Amino acid sequence: MARSSRKQEILQAALACFTEHGVDATTIEMIRDRSGASIGSLYHHFGNRERIIAALYLEGIGEYAALLEAGLVDTLQPEACVKLFVTCYIDWVVANPDWARFILHNRGRVEAGEWGERLREHNRDHGKRIGAVLRRHREAGAFRPMPGDCFVSVVIGPAHDMARNWLAGRSSTALSDCRELLAEIAWDSVRSVPKGKQG
Known part of the structure; x- marks a missing residue:
């Protein structure tokens, strides 16, 4: 903030x-x-208090979204683009652990509350902006074919799970120490593999 x-x-x-x-x-x-x-x-x-909760939640996811979108320029190559999803997420969580913990535990509450539509609108707008950048690489064949919502889960899923464990004190490895590894795993998971090299 x-x-x-x-x-x-x-x-x-x-x-x-x-x-x-x-x-x-x-x-x-x-x-x-x-x-x-x-x-x-x-x-x-x-x-009221519920609106403070919702505002804090939206402010937090907005910060990460802004950080990611600032780096997702049209000239970014597909590998760097995918890795940026992971590195931005990890960097934000490491810099804001209390805020990240709050966000992880209060999504359902905000979605079900009076600001739920604001959250859905934010997510739709953010999705459109990053989708426009990813679409160019997808159409160029840089990514293996998969549904868009699956793509996001594959890219950010391992980092998200590691972040949850780290924030809960269940990981003996620092989240920042896994930054480059998780980014590499994300890219390996979605990159298009030439037919001759599959298997």
Whole structure:
């Protein structure tokens, strides 16, 4: 959360409270006390606690999306393009472990809430932007044929699973130490293999 504003300060305070006390145990008063904002300011910016949760979630996935989209330029080669999905994800998680943990545990809550449509709209828009870059490589035959939603799962799935284990303290290996390996695995999983080299 690079920007410094009252709204951002409230979100940072909320994340600290959620990390320390858990989402369900955190009250609007706790967020008020941690942020130094008035109740009026909290309600002005967000309306209620559930909207703070949703805003924090959307802000987090928006940061990763912006990081990825900034690197996905049209001139990027297919291998670098695929690897960027993994390296951006790992870099963001390592830099923001509490935020990443919050996102991993609250997707269903946000999807089912009043901001669920905002989340779906964000995902659709992000998907269109990255899809436009990937389409050129797919049409050029750089990737093995597979459905688009399968492609994303194959590319990010292993990194996502490793991140979950690392964030939960179940991994003795640092997530950042697996960055290049997971990126290489992602590329090997989706790259088109010449017919003469299959098998």
